[in-house]
Amino acid sequence: MRFLPAGDLAVSVELGEEISVEVNTRVRALEFLIRQKGLTGVLEMVPTFRSLLVYYDPRAVGYEAVCEAIAELAPQASTAVLPPARAVELPCCYDTELGLDLEAAAKRLDLPVDELVRLHSGAEYLVYFIGFTPGLPYMTGMPERILLPRLETPRTKVPAQSVGIGGIQCCIYSVDSPGGYWILGKTPLRLYDPEAPDPILLRPGDRVSFRPIDRAEYDRVAAQVEARTYTPVIA
Amino acid sequence: MTVRILDAGPLTTVQDLGRTGHLRYGIPPSGPVDRESFLLANRLVGNDDTAAGLECTYMGPRFQADRGCAIAVTGAAAPVTVNGEPAPRWTTIVLRAGDQVRVGAPRVGVLSYIAFAGGLDAPVVLGSRSTYLRGRLGGLEGRALRQGDVLNVLEGPLPAVRSLATPPPVGGEQETIVRVVLGPQADRFTDEGIRTFLGSAYEMTQQSDRMGARLRGPRITHTRGHDIVSDGIALGSIQVPGDGQPIVLLVDRQSTGGYTKVATVCSFDIGRIGQVKPGRSLRFRAVTVDEAHRLLRESDASLDGIATEEIA
Numbered sequence: 001m002r003f004l005p006a007g008d009l010a011v012s013v014e015l016g017e018e019i020s021v022e023v024n025t026r027v028r029a030l031e032f033l034i035r036q037k038g039l040t041g042v043l044e045m046v047p048t049f050r051s052l053l054v055y056y057d058p059r060a061v062g063y064e065a066v067c068e069a070i071a072e073l074a075p076q077a078s079t080a081v082l083p084p085a086r087a088v089e090l091p092c093c094y095d096t097e098l099g100l101d102l103e104a105a106a107k108r109l110d111l112p113v114d115e116l117v118r119l120h121s122g123a124e125y126l127v128y129f130i131g132f133t134p135g136l137p138y139m140t141g142m143p144e145r146i147l148l149p150r151l152e153t154p155r156t157k158v159p160a161q162s163v164g165i166g167g168i169q170c171c172i173y174s175v176d177s178p179g180g181y182w183i184l185g186k187t188p189l190r191l192y193d194p195e196a197p198d199p200i201l202l203r204p205g206d207r208v209s210f211r212p213i214d215r216a217e218y219d220r221v222a223a224q225v226e227a228r229t230y231t232p233v234i235a
Numbered sequence: 236m237t238v239r240i241l242d243a244g245p246l247t248t249v250q251d252l253g254r255t256g257h258l259r260y261g262i263p264p265s266g267p268v269d270r271e272s273f274l275l276a277n278r279l280v281g282n283d284d285t286a287a288g289l290e291c292t293y294m295g296p297r298f299q300a301d302r303g304c305a306i307a308v309t310g311a312a313a314p315v316t317v318n319g320e321p322a323p324r325w326t327t328i329v330l331r332a333g334d335q336v337r338v339g340a341p342r343v344g345v346l347s348y349i350a351f352a353g354g355l356d357a358p359v360v361l362g363s364r365s366t367y368l369r370g371r372l373g374g375l376e377g378r379a380l381r382q383g384d385v386l387n388v389l390e391g392p393l394p395a396v397r398s399l400a401t402p403p404p405v406g407g408e409q410e411t412i413v414r415v416v417l418g419p420q421a422d423r424f425t426d427e428g429i430r431t432f433l434g435s436a437y438e439m440t441q442q443s444d445r446m447g448a449r450l451r452g453p454r455i456t457h458t459r460g461h462d463i464v465s466d467g468i469a470l471g472s473i474q475v476p477g478d479g480q481p482i483v484l485l486v487d488r489q490s491t492g493g494y495t496k497v498a499t500v501c502s503f504d505i506g507r508i509g510q511v512k513p514g515r516s517l518r519f520r521a522v523t524v525d526e527a528h529r530l531l532r533e534s535d536a537s538l539d540g541i542a543t544e545e546i547a
Contacts, residue, residue, distance in 0.1 A: 004419035006469035007499030008527035012419045019464060031259075046258045046467035048491050053467025055258075058528045059535070131465065131491030134261040134370050138465070174261070175370070192261075194372040199361070200260040 001074055003067045008058055013070055014051040015077075019140070019168070023050045024128045028205050030070070030077035039069050047129045047204050049138070085207050089233040090172070092121065092163055092210040093218035094185035100162070101151070101182040109146055117212055119143045120184055125170050127206040135174035135192035135200045139208060142168055154180035162186050163210065185210075188222035189232055201232065236304055238351065240384040241335070242297035249355055249374035249386070251287040254363035258467075258490045265365035265373065266486050268445060269346050269506030271538055272310035272405060276350035279307035279327050281394030286354030287364040289380075291347040295338025296380065300330045305352040305394050310405055311344025311510060326398040344406025344510040353391025367487060369446065395545050403541075406510035410436060411517040413507055415473065415498040416527050420463060423495040424475070428456035432497055436516040437481060445487040447474075448508050452516070454479030455497060465493040471500030473519075483508055501527045503534035 002014040015030065016023035024047075031047045034054070041061030046053040056066045094117040096102050106113045125141035132138075142165060150166035155178060158164070162173045164181025171181050174191040187210075191201045202208065213221070224230035240247075250273070253266025267273035267290050277286050289296070295313055300306075308315045308324045315322045316337045322328050330336065338347055357364040357374055366374025375384060421429060437452035461477045468474070472484045474494040483500055484492075485508070498519065500508060511517050522530065 005416050005499070005524045006419050006467075006496075007416050007471050008501045008503075008524065008531050010467075010469040010499075012466060012469075014466075017464075044256045044258055046490055048466045049464050051466045053469060055469070058531060063524045063528070129491070130260050131467075132261060132489050134372075136261055192370070194360075194370055194377055199262070199372070200257075204259065 001071065003070075005063065006053060010053055010055045011063065011067060012051050012053050015074070016050045019049045019128075021126060021140075025079050025082070026077045027052050029079065029081050030074060032082055033073045033077055034070065037073065039066070041066060046131070048131065049128055082205065085205050086203065087207045087209070087235045088202060089209050089211050090187045090189055091213045091217065091221055092185045092187045093213050093215055094121070095215055097215075098162070098186035098218070099184045101164075102184050105148060105165070105182040105184060108148060111145070116146060116184070119146050120165070121210040121212045123209075125208040127202050127204055127208060129204045130200065130202060133173075133175050133177055133192070135202065137172055137191070137202045137206070137208065139170045140168050142170055148182055150180040151182060154178055158183060159186070160192070161188070161190065186218070188218050188225055189230070190225060196228075236300065236302040236388045238386045238388060239299045239301070240296055240380050240382060240386070241299060243380040243382055243384070244291050244294040244296045244338070246292035247296050247380040248290050248366040248368065249287055249357050249364055249380075250290045250366060251364045252285050253365050253486065254361045254373070257361055261490045262361065262370060262372070263367060263487050263490060264470075265363070265367045265445075267346075267348060268486055268509035269310055269348070269405070271403065271506050272346070273348045274538065275325070275399065275541065276307045276309040276348040279309070279325070279397055279399070280305050280350045280352040281392065282350055282352065282354050286350065287357060288348055288350040288355060291338060291349065292345060294340045295347050295349070297335065297337040299333065299335050302332045303330060303393075304388060305329050306336065307350045308338055308347060309402075310347040311341035312405065312407070313341040313347045314339040323398070325402040327394060327396040329393070329396060341406075345512055346509050351388045352394050353389040356387040356389050369487060397545055399541060400544055401541075406512065411507050411511050411515075413504045413517050413519050414501045414522045414527065414530060415471075415519045416501065416524055417498045417521050418496075419499075420495040421497055423458055423463070424497055425456045425458055429497070431455055432481070433519055433521055436518055438516045439511045439513045441513045443513065445485055447485055447488060448483040448511075450481045450483065450517075452480070455481060457495060461495050462493050463495055465491050468492050468496070469499050470502060471505055472496045473498045473500065485509065501530065503531050
């Protein structure tokens with residue numbers, strides 16, 4: 001474990017070097033423990049792949065003291081302390097109009113489009129953390145057979161709610177933004193909805209699966225989302 | 236009472252001290268870039284520090300109050316007029332119903348702050364009235380003000396008229412010095428890179444905004460690549476992508492990112508960065524975490540100790 005100062009208001013706590021479920025689970029468990037114990041002076045935290053950024057108030061606690069308190073909790077940070085993960089089912093329309101790269105990705109992988117869809121929607125994805133833009137999940141869980149390097153030329157604008165893959169990661173864009181993932185489809189659900197009482201759909205630690213839907217169902221669900229009558233399937 | 240916006244200026248937003256606790260969902264704190272000027276504006280009209288006011292970039296707005304009220308304008312050296320007559324900055328200004336106020340383009344500095352006695356009303360979203368422009372969240376419909384907008388002001392007692400004995404020299408230094416704590420990834424830069432970073436002047440560019448200040452200057456060289464496993468980005472994190480040019484991340488920053496971060500600007504110097512005009516430059520000076528905390532206490536104390544004198 002390493003403590004790296006991030007200015008006068010934050011410290012980055014690194015729990016490992018690599019991207020792995022094991023390291024990320026400890027990061028999320030450490031965040032959970034710190035919140036549960038209500039460590040003095042801790043204001044907020046940002047879990048990522050292998051580190052936890054802890055914002056603290058130096059008027060309430062010193063750097064050494066906050067690091068020591070975190071170090072004391074770290075040995076207990078494991079799956080055992082985390083509450084059960086939520087399972088979130090996202091409907092996803094894999095068609096060539098919304099899945100901007102669906103055919104190109106299938107061709108590159110030397111797979112029929114249907115098989116690529118079957119493999120992608122048959123897997124379960126772990127949300128390591130939310131970041132970059134509001135509500136955007138960093139997820140892994142991709143079947144080996146559909147691993148692809150990211151696009152050589154990133155798009156300058158990917159529509160929000162597009163579902164993409166690249167490297168070992170699966171991504172869902174939460175707002176219109178530039179992006180380098182291969183876009184396989186689109187979910188009618190909003191990952192970020194600034195007008196909703198709770199604007200963010202996914203949480204760190206969620207287990208996400210995709211349910212393939214056709215365009216007619218996509219349009220139907222999108223209309224319900226717009227009318228705020230749709231309830232996502234979360235178990 | 237209400238305030239009608241006759242002219243919004245290029246980028247005027249509603250801000251309070253910002254929202255806490257939502258970075259783990261990718262939602263930044265927002266709030267004023269120059270926190271010190273913002274707090275002083277609130278204090279000059281007798282508001283709590285948490286009251287919402289306006290942040291204006293470059294040119295301020297022109298507005299009209301429908302009832303008598305008190306305001307204060309702080310920050311950049313922007314000319315203020317009431318019904319065309321010059322009015323003082325860093326001072327409580329008492330308005331009568333129908334008075335028209337204009338905050339012009341600053342000679343020095345970038346950001347002006349306008350506080351209204353009682354504080355601006357706007358829906359509280361995730362615990363704050365601050366506007367987060369990229370996320371279309373908070374403030375007035377998540378956007379910058381436009382001509383014709385009407386802002387509600389919360390009821391508050393009319394404060395005594397106060398003035399600052401010695402206003403801070405916002406944006407007025409020949410060359411701004413900004414204190415930083417090295418790291419979290421200083422070890423990913425060459426010794427030469429760190430020397431360059433701490434020994435050179437960096438120029439503010441036009442591409443800077445509330446998300447980040449993009450600077451231009453001598454290249455800061457990496458040891459082995461500029462990408463890291465994405466991690467959290469703190470207030471003031473200085474990212475250095477492959478081109479070796481530093482970007483200081485501010486109040487509307489992305490919560491996480493995958494570029495190496497050479498250092499982090501101390502919280503008490505964030506406002507100074509926001510007040511540097513494009514084309515002007517700044518220098519970084521390294522301090523330890525302990526020194527940073529001592530300087531923070533001094534900065535708090537000096538802010539609390541800034542004498543306001545009743546003039547009226």
